[in-house]
Amino acid sequence: MEMTGEHKKHVAVFAFPFASHPPLLLSVVRRLASAAPTVVFSFFSTHRTNQTLFPDTSCCGNIVSYDIHDGLPEGYLLPGKLHEDVNLFLAVAEEEFKRGVEAAEKDIGMKISCLMVDAFLWFSADLADELNVPWVAFWTAGACSLSTHFYTDLIRQKYAQIKGSTGVEDEVTNLIPGLLTVRLGDIQSGIIFGDLKSPFATMAHKMAGVLPRATAIFINSFQELDPDLTKNLSSVFNNFLSIGPFNLVSKQKSQSKADEFSCISWLENKKPGSVAYISFGTVCIPPPHELVAIAEALEETKTSFLWSLKKDSQKHLPSGFLERTAINGLGKVVPWAPQVQVLEHCAIGVFVTHGGWNSVLESIASGVPMICRPFYGDQPINAWMVERVWGIAARVEGGSFTKLGTCRALDSVLSIDGSSKGVKERTKALKDLAHKAVEPNGSSYRNFKTLVDVVVGGASS
Known part of the structure; x- marks a missing residue:
């Protein structure tokens, strides 16, 4: 050669x-x-x-x-x-x-x-x-x-x-x-x-x-x-x-995998800023009891959601959860989602994430606040930064998902009253800085x- x-x-x-x-x-x-x-x-x-x-x-x-x-x-x-x-x-x-x-x-x-x-x-x-x-x-x-x-x-x-x-x-x-x-x-x-x-x-x-x-x-x-x-x-x-x-x-x-599970078209019918996007990357999977807690909190708060969850983990979700939320239009669970495209969609109001660096930056660049549940490596310090230093996220109470803690976190970020206003303003400010930087x-x-x-x-x- x-x-x-x-x-x-x-x-x-x-x-x-x-x-x-x-x-x-x-x-x-x-x-x-x-x-x-x-x-x-x-x-x-x-x-x-x-x-x-x-x-x-x-x-x-x-x-x-x-x-x-x-x-x-x-x-x-x-x-x-x-x-x-x-x-x-x-x-x-x-x-x-x-x-x-x-x-x-x-x-x-x-x-x-x-x-x-x-x-x-x-x-x-x-x-x-x-x-x-x-x-x-x-x-x-x-x-x-x-x-x-x-x-x-x-x-x-x-x-x-x-x-x-x-x-x-x-x-x-x-x-x-x-x-x-x-x-x-x-x-x-x-x-x-x-x-x-x-x-x-x-x-x-x-x-x-x-x-x-x-x-x-x-x-x-x-x-x-x-x-x-x-x-x-x-x-x-x-x-x-x-x-x-x-x-x-x-x-x-622009060459990312096709949206094979029609995530974007599903989001088109949702109100701006109303949907929780949930994904923990390709390696991190919360234990079964935490998956149950997330599901119960989503139904309890009636939060619209798009959840990227591998097929073998979906079996841990509560009985009837997939069917109920699909029929009433509350949510969509898919094995894979085009994350950057999803985060850029106006319907997304919060990203529930493990706090991996790529996910954090993609969320910031899209102007989406986060709820972080870190597992290992740099994820805990990333979660510290997004919550305590930049003020653009909530961190799950006690370090793991519970139904009550997840309900509170969703409410703190997605609420339409003043409690989430500062988070959204700071997130938008960082998004603007990110776009100006490139x-x-x-x-x-x-x-x-x-x-x-x-x-x-x-x-x-």
């Missing part, structure tokens, strides 16, 4: 092949590839991930996918332990990526000019040094969770002895620069709570120590959302670039141009 005559530079892209990390990184690569058609991008991930991302290899243009080994022995069945697949991948990742780069350089006939990586792949900084090329890292979540990882040592130094202390998770600290307050229990597991020696926690800690070496760090956000955090992280990192929200700028938005000369627009300059240099024309 000789490309030297047509292409000026060769950028290697390392994906962390789990959850939403690869498609998010690829969405940025596609934007870069469009902005720099004379640059070839080698995209490295596992075979399973690449099969999903590149179903038709003939339409990739100047992006070429390369498979690397996932670390699973042949015929190995995952035992279901948390992060087992991640740990096995990390055990082989460094050598696999090195081998992949050598193969791609030989295949394409050009040396690598830049390494663009998922931030979790911290070890690739050494490879960038060996190759004497820029090392550019992508943080897939928000500035808040990046900051808590970066200041892990500072947090541990102050709270080293608190593990196991009663009620300490509810302590609110102002220790993290740029973040006025945060509840300790909402900081990601592996920083001060949980197994601090696990491979995942070790990976995140090492990442935090290496990131200041990056030529640039880019995130899916807009700097007006977190001005104080952005200012602080810009002081400790080189070229800290917010280039989102991705759902407002990605060309892949417009020509907006902050995200300018930051993306900087990213192009760092990654491809003078080969963007």
Whole structure:
């Protein structure tokens, strides 16, 4: 696959092949590839991930996918332990990526000019040094969770002895620069709570120590959302670039899956701002008793709803719930919904969510308030931000859905009296800032141009 005559530079892209990390990184690569058609991008991930991302290899243009080994022995069945697949991948990742780069350089006939990586792949900084090329890292979540990882040592130094202390998770600290307050229990597991020696926690800690070496760090956000955090992280990192929200700028938005369950046409018959959209992403599923609590609250409050819930989880809903709510037009339960299109519809008045970063940003960009029920990872700190810092959400009482708590949360966001007015005003204000950020000369627009300059240099024309 000789490309030297047509292409000026060769950028290697390392994906962390789990959850939403690869498609998010690829969405940025596609934007870069469009902005720099004379640059070839080698995209490295596992075979399973690449099969999903590149179903038709003939339409990739100047992006070429390369498979690397996932670390699973042949015929190995995952035992279901948390992060087992991640740990096995990390055990082989460094050598696999090195081998992949050598193969791609030989295949394409050009040396690598830049390494663009998922931030979790911290070890690739050494490879960038060996190759004497820029090392550019992508943080897939928000500035808040990046900051808590970066200041892990500072947090541990102050709270080293608190593990196991009663009620300490509810302590609110102002220790993290740029973040006025945060509840300790909402900081990601592996920083001060949980197994601090696990491979995942070790990976995140090492990442935090290496990131200041990056030529640039880019995130899916807009700097007006977190001005104080952005200012602080810009002081400790080189070229800290917010280039989102991705759902407002990605060309892949128009190529999303068809609305096979007619969600949008169903919404057309609903009053503006009256419908609760419920979705917990592709991984998080509330336990059966919480699904029941949500269903009972929806019927009790007569709240119109669109609920994206996998078929195998629908069996846990109360007897007759699906039939009753379908017949009376109160709700619609589907196995999958086109989330961005749904959130942008005027009928949606609240998003009931796990608080994953993509969902949070999509909700903000659509001007939809949230009800958050976080599960793990960065979801708790995201929930803290949307409720306590930005004031655009309610968080479920006690950390899990109950019928009464869900009724109260729905009422607090969807009510037509003054109690929800401030939430809706703040949500609209952030939506306006998000849209301005991606417009020509907006902050995200300018930051993306900087990213192009760092990654491809003078080969963007």
